[in-house]
Amino acid sequence: MKKISIIIPAHNEEKRIEETLKDYFVFFEKLKKKNILDFEIVVVLNGCIDNTKKAVERYKNKKLKILEFEKPGKGSAIINGFKYSLKKDFDLIGFIDADGATPPEAFYDLIKNIKSFDGVIANRWDKRSKIKTKQTVLRRTMSRSFNLIVRSLFLFPHQDTQCGAKLFKRELIEKILAKLGSSEWNFDVDLLFYARRERAMIKSLPTEWNDKKESKINIRKTPFRMFFSALRLRLVHSPFKFILRFHSKLPRKMQIGYWFG
Numbered sequence: 001m002k003k004i005s006i007i008i009p010a011h012n013e014e015k016r017i018e019e020t021l022k023d024y025f026v027f028f029e030k031l032k033k034k035n036i037l038d039f040e041i042v043v044v045l046n047g048c049i050d051n052t053k054k055a056v057e058r059y060k061n062k063k064l065k066i067l068e069f070e071k072p073g074k075g076s077a078i079i080n081g082f083k084y085s086l087k088k089d090f091d092l093i094g095f096i097d098a099d100g101a102t103p104p105e106a107f108y109d110l111i112k113n114i115k116s117f118d119g120v121i122a123n124r125w126d127k128r129s130k131i132k133t134k135q136t137v138l139r140r141t142m143s144r145s146f147n148l149i150v151r152s153l154f155l156f157p158h159q160d161t162q163c164g165a166k167l168f169k170r171e172l173i174e175k176i177l178a179k180l181g182s183s184e185w186n187f188d189v190d191l192l193f194y195a196r197r198e199r200a201m202i203k204s205l206p207t208e209w210n211d212k213k214e215s216k217i218n219i220r221k222t223p224f225r226m227f228f229s230a231l232r233l234r235l236v237h238s239p240f241k242f243i244l245r246f247h248s249k250l251p252r253k254m255q256i257g258y259w260f261g
Contacts, residue, residue, distance in 0.1 A: 003038040004028075004111060004167075005085035007095040009077030010043055014051040016212065017043070020100035021059055027104035029063070037111065040065055040090070043098075044081045047072025075187030079180055082173050094167030099212040102165040106208040110167040118172045118200035121158065121192075122165035122207035133210040150189055156196075158204050161188050165207060172200050 006024065010017055021041065028039045043056050045068040056066055067080055078095050085093045092111065096102050102122060110120045124131060125144075134140070143162065150161050166188070176194040180187075195202055 001035055001038055002091045002111075003040075003089060005040055005042055005081075005088070005090040005093045006107070007042045007044060007078055007081030007085065007093070008098050009046060009074045009081070009095065010048065010052050010056070010098040011046050011072050011074075011077070012048050012050045012052060013098040014055045016099045017052060018055050018058070020096075020098055021056065021064075023100060024096075024104045024107075025059070025061060025063070027108070031108070032063075039063060040088075042067065042081050042084060044069065044077040046070075046074075046077040075181070075190075078187060079177070082177050082180075086170065086174060086177065090170055092167055093170055093173050095164070097164035101210055101212050102163075103208055103210070107165055107167070109207070110165065110205060113203065113205055114167060114169065116201070117203045118198075119166065119168035119195060119202045121160070121167075121202060121204055122163040122209065123158070123160040123204040124163050124207060124209050125159040126204070126206035128206035130206075130208040131210070132208070133212075136211075139211075150186075154189065154193060156189075156192060158192065158202070160204065161192060163207065163209065165209075166191075168195075172198065 006028075008017070008020070021043075024041060028037075028041075031037050032039060040063050042065045045053055045056070045066065047070060048068075053066070053068065056064070065084065067084060069076065069080055081095065082093060092114065094107070094110065096107055106122065110122065114120045123129065125147075147159065147161060150156060151158070172195060175198050176191070179194050180190055192202065
């Protein structure tokens, strides 16, 4: 019976994470009872200043592991989740967003379809995907535009690099973990970049996904942050990374991040 680690990075998610945990525990405990697979849910609290920790601790379940770190950010949270998971005997390691946008049935679909692939990622833009609650036009435009930028910069074949539902075989995570930087806004891009360097076979799959209310995205600043983060990441992985060293020596007010931080 395969063992799955499901990592959930959580930053100030007290209003949404309880429902996500409930749904996932109910679904995966049924699979465990049927001896289909074993699992553990790893919630990584990162820089929370609300009651997210208390909300998670209400679940007295031996299949729940809580990690806590002061530094906020999805990237660093998932990296710490990877480190924990690799210390145990999980066959597969994946992650989802704390808001429950990806229902457990959709994540299980990734598990069923990984087969000979090294990883599988959910693709919201596949025509076969079931999007029950759509994003606003503005957020869809932002997402599509960002993906176009990423695909142009990194020549990825994936339509959707940013969907928060991804699953990998432990062997791939073992190979690339030490290379991953948190690269917060572009953690997924960094992960897929190093997976490609290892010649990993990554499959994109249609998914079920629901946009959730109470988004923390700053519509004014986020597009610029994501764009410059992607550009910076591409420079890191290029012969032109010396530009970043020059940029870091500039006065703070002359650095791009100063205007969009």
